[in-house]
Amino acid sequence: MDIVRFEPRFSDTVGRLIYETDRQLFDLFFKNPEGTLEKLLRNGVCWDPERIILAVSEGEVLGVLAYDLEGSESEFIDLFRKLGPMDALRVMMMDLIDSLSTQKVEDGDLYIASLAVAPEARGQGVGFRLLQEARMIAEERGLDRLTLDVSPTNIPAVNLYSKFGFRFTGKKEMKILKREFHQMELPLH
Numbered sequence: 001m002d003i004v005r006f007e008p009r010f011s012d013t014v015g016r017l018i019y020e021t022d023r024q025l026f027d028l029f030f031k032n033p034e035g036t037l038e039k040l041l042r043n044g045v046c047w048d049p050e051r052i053i054l055a056v057s058e059g060e061v062l063g064v065l066a067y068d069l070e071g072s073e074s075e076f077i078d079l080f081r082k083l084g085p086m087d088a089l090r091v092m093m094m095d096l097i098d099s100l101s102t103q104k105v106e107d108g109d110l111y112i113a114s115l116a117v118a119p120e121a122r123g124q125g126v127g128f129r130l131l132q133e134a135r136m137i138a139e140e141r142g143l144d145r146l147t148l149d150v151s152p153t154n155i156p157a158v159n160l161y162s163k164f165g166f167r168f169t170g171k172k173e174m175k176i177l178k179r180e181f182h183q184m185e186l187p188l189h
Contacts, residue, residue: 001057001062002056002057003054004053005049005053005054006049006050006054006064010054010061012038013061014038014064015035015038017064017114017116017117018064018066018114018116019037020116021114021115024178025094025097025177026094029090029094030087030090051066051067051068052066053065053067053133055126055130060118061118062117062126063127063129064114065112065114065130065134066112066113066114067110067137068110068111068113069105069109070107070108070109079091079092100174101172101174101180101181102149102181103147103149105147108143108144109144110137110141110143110146110147111146115130115131115148117130122156128163128164131146131160131164134146135188139188144187144189145186145187146186146188147183147184147185147186148183148184149182149184150181150182150184151182152171152181158182164186166186169183169185
């Protein structure tokens with residue numbers, strides 16, 4: 001298994017994997033969420049391609065980890081140019097909901113926005129290896145901690161993060177949309 005940077009040729013598979021990390025929210029705003037995600041990835045919107053790492057074996061994507069740093073939000077005008085007005089507004093609404101239901105990315109944080117492993121590769125250490133790479137990236141940048149939000153019902157993910165050393169720091173919820181996330185962090189110093 002190799003860890004590589006995102007390449008546009010992987011947009012379709014990566015879009016499907018990221019869709020699985022927040023299906024409820026994507027389905028709320030898009031009729032074809034997987035196709036929209038592929039378009040967002042191909043155009044470098046929402047996720048900076050430089051901040052997406054992949055676990056790949058024999059040309060197949062086994063897992064994806066997308067991360068954010070403080071101040072890495074998409075520019076309003078870029079959304080409209082690359083997506084058109086309706087999809088841009090949908091993405092902005094998703095960002096608003098995310099900002100209300102997940103933790104804020106602080107200076108010194110590497111925030112893990114999405115971590116997904118293909119069903120056929122689960123239990124093979126793919127997620128753990130992607131977390132190791134994220135930690136290495138954060139340490140190379142001199143950052144203070146890794147942070148993430150996870151649904152408390154996603155027991156395999158909660159277990160993976162705990163095994164890796166993350167600790168629970170709080171929770172956020174939006175009752176109207178039935179969204180609840182546990183906030184976790186891994187201090188690096």
